[in-house]
Amino acid sequence: MNHDNETSGAAEAPGRDFIRQIVADDLASRRHREIVTRFPPEPNGYLHIGHAKSICLNFGIAAETGGRCFLRLDDTNPLKEDQAYVDSIIDSVRWLGFDWADRLTHASDYFAQIHACALQLIEAGKAYVDSLSAEQIREYRGTLKAPGRESPHRSRSVAENLDLFARMRKGEFADGEHVLRAKIDMASPNINLRDPVLYRIRRAVHQRTGDAWCIYPMYDFAHTISDALEGISHSLCTLEFEDHRPLYEWLLAQLTLPARPRQIEFSRLNLAFTVTSKRKLAELITLGHVSGWDDPRMPTIAGMRRRGYPPAALRDFVQRTGVTKKEHLIQMSLLENCVREDLNVRAPRAMAVLNPLKVVLINWPEGRTEMLRGANHPDQPELGEREIPFGRELWIEQDDFAENPPKKFFRLQPGGEVRLRYGYIIKCVDVIKDAAGQLTEVHCTVDPETRSGLSGAERKVKGTIHWVSAVHALPAEVRLYDRLFSVPRPDAGGDDQDFKTFLNPASLQVLTGCQLEPALRTIAPGAVLQFERLGYFVADSVDHGAARPVYNRIVTLRDSWARLEEAAGAASAAIPTTSRA
């Protein structure tokens, strides 16, 4: 059951957030006949859960209204960008379930038009070449509370500006020697309007245009023009660009362009116990805290994919968090709920013992194997059944046996009975220990009348546990993942507090002696399963193979017993537990 190819359901019923209301109004009032949006990532890192929100919003609105959405790579800074990131972005958006048809574009596709826009601005006296250094420009810009000062080059003639800009483009100057600036208002309370830089000289080989250019447009300039050229009706971006909207509109007003998009801002998706800044994610990789952009603990789309999160769950999650202008911090439990909800319906069940404890059935004949049958899904008979071998020696979970059981423990215990899933009721009659006093195996008797299907199976016992026949078991490696950070806001300290000090040392636990039921022999990489009573797992897409099974834990099952134990432990020890959000 490989869900990686699943691409349907990309148009789940959306809520009526404020952006969709605006869109609906614009359609109703005939302000627009067609809705056109775009998702414009910069190819300088992998996409993460925050991008997923923007992707779902932009592609979702286009799909819901019968409009179009562009996937546009905003590649205006060759120093930071790379084709490998472009590839990963394309891969992630497609995996999330969205389609851009022939609308895969790049800001660099428009370099010629953007350059022409610069000329138009210069000719209109609305832009000039400045020759101040970067430091001087910063000084002249003023501060948040004090107005800036005009550059001495601000009054250059159109002819001189044209000449200088042409020579910038021809490569006559060194990097940083000149820039092209918009001529707006150095005293504006909005710093973005204090003659923002439009073009800078950068002798760098661009991944798509090579060395065709040595001047590159800045974000505000390139982005506005790209939006207009593509006929974007609604340009959706995050809150930090609110202050840029006046510049966006100023440019649209000065330039001759085919469309006049409207920019609307929404708050970005923040997930508790994670960081999403590309710089920080890259740092985790560089320092070896994770194995790469697709490490299953990463909040990247690639990481969540390898972790086994279904794309439909991610879409559902994004939709449930809503779209507003309010800053927020979404709890991990919402994401986990979405993942479980999707997987519960689709994931075939199987039995796996992660921390094995040997059980010997002393009244079961040596060497006798019996084949039991188990449904692959409790509610979906169409998923079929499989045979499960049963024998004298079994593996059970160490946690499913307690020599001195706590209250309400209804798993295996001395003198107690428990049902083996799909099999028999057994009774613990003896406990075997080694010289050091360590428990080595548990001896039980089987009640032969209680096999599933027999009338004796009606007998009720408190607990049912999962198991695997020892001689038939498949050894496997299982990787248990937990949150990467131990605090809800690892980056709350800003630059004063290193977010890495909040790394969760137990975010990855590798178990090597796990035992799987033999029906799992043919599971393909990427397939998702529920290991009964434990959680949902995915066969690792890179390390798993028939010869060496490797599974990642996607998420545990909800576990009210664990909560009880935790509460009891916390009460008796009076130790403050890790904050849960």
Place this chain on the structure above:
RNA sequence: UGGGGCGUAGCCAAGUGGUAAGGCAGCGGGUUUUGAUCCCGCCAUCCGCAGGUUCGAAUCCUGCCGCCCCAGCCA
């Protein structure tokens, strides 16, 4: 009084003057050969605070408080 935003439950979020949707989390109960799933029930006299307008305010007005963003030749 630099400018721009935002404040509804533990976390999200509807609500657009007529008397607080929904989801997650939590709590209680039922079903159950997964302590899962599923099902049922509970969970804001109150909408950052204080005044005001109104028959009536989360929604309108005034003032205040709190939080976020902006001084890259990054996006």
